Amino acid sequence: MGLHKEGNLIIAMTCMILIALLLIFFFFLPDWAFYLISFISLVVLGLVVQFFRNPVRNIPKVDEQLLYAPADGKVVVIEEAMETEYFKEKRLQVSIFMSPLNVHVNRNPIPGKVKYVKYHPGKYLVAWHPKSSTENERTTVVLDNGEHEVLLRQIAGALARRIVNYLKVGDEVSQGSEMGFIKFGSRVDIFLPLGSKVLVKMDDVVKGNLTQIARLP
Numbered sequence: 001m002g003l004h005k006e007g008n009l010i011i012a013m014t015c016m017i018l019i020a021l022l023l024i025f026f027f028f029l030p031d032w033a034f035y036l037i038s039f040i041s042l043v044v045l046g047l048v049v050q051f052f053r054n055p056v057r058n059i060p061k062v063d064e065q066l067l068y069a070p071a072d073g074k075v076v077v078i079e080e081a082m083e084t085e086y087f088k089e090k091r092l093q094v095s096i097f098m099s100p101l102n103v104h105v106n107r108n109p110i111p112g113k114v115k116y117v118k119y120h121p122g123k124y125l126v127a128w129h130p131k132s133s134t135e136n137e138r139t140t141v142v143l144d145n146g147e148h149e150v151l152l153r154q155i156a157g158a159l160a161r162r163i164v165n166y167l168k169v170g171d172e173v174s175q176g177s178e179m180g181f182i183k184f185g186s187r188v189d190i191f192l193p194l195g196s197k198v199l200v201k202m203d204d205v206v207k208g209n210l211t212q213i214a215r216l217p
Contacts (some may be wrong), residue, residue: 004105006164006181007052014048047100051183054105057209059176062111064145065216067196069206070109070152070179071188073098078202083191086116086142086151091191094198094213096206098186106154106165106188107208110216111175112145114167122156139165141179148216151191154182176209193217 003011018041025034059068077095098104122137137156142149154163165180167173182188192198195217200206206213 002054004052004054059209062175067109067214069208069211069213070107071096071098071208072102075200075204085140092194092196094190096188104182106179108173108177108179110143110145112143114169114171115144116142117167117169139163141167148193153189155187
């Protein structure tokens with residue numbers, strides 16, 4: 001278990017701020033209050049550190065037609081929906097909500113070529129809001145495995161203020177490699193070809209690179 005590089009600066013700044021506050025409190029507060037604030041500071045630091053954890057996750061079985069979870073979280077949407085940005089047609093949508101306690105590394109669910117990448121600034125509605133997919137800050141990526149195209153959309157939630165995506169058009173990606181990171185609460189939408197067999201149910205808890213989400217037709 002390691003820490004993700006996206007957390008280096010935030011963790012360092014959190015440590016410096018907490019240390020500075022504790023030095024000030026040491027001289028002005030009674031011992032019991034200082035110990036209480038020290039304990040609270042450790043809890044805050046622990047929460048920040050755990051958010052940026054980056055567990056090693058190896059794909060159990062590489063299969064170009066098998067789509068693995070691109071993120072940790074809970075399945076909150078399984079439905080046919082109109083995808084209006086790239087496909088402009090109906091697709092099978094599966095959405096995963098990531099709470100602040102989930103691992104927030106996003107991974108490529110299939111191997112293939114990056115066909116499309118676009119960042120959209122936007123609002124910060126709660127991630128389960130129906131309009132978050134089209135109105136929140138988000139990044140859209142399309143992967144082509146040679147037979148099918150799959151669209152992934154990283155969506156910032158109410159707490160998130162930055163989406164990181166490492167892909168660019170033309171990249172060849174391996175199944176399970178890092179796609180990006182979303183900071184502090186978010187959601188990932190997956191748009192699959194109609195006819196895909198969904199292998200999860202509503203409210204299932206999934207893990208990136210380990211849980212099989214769907215089999216492509």
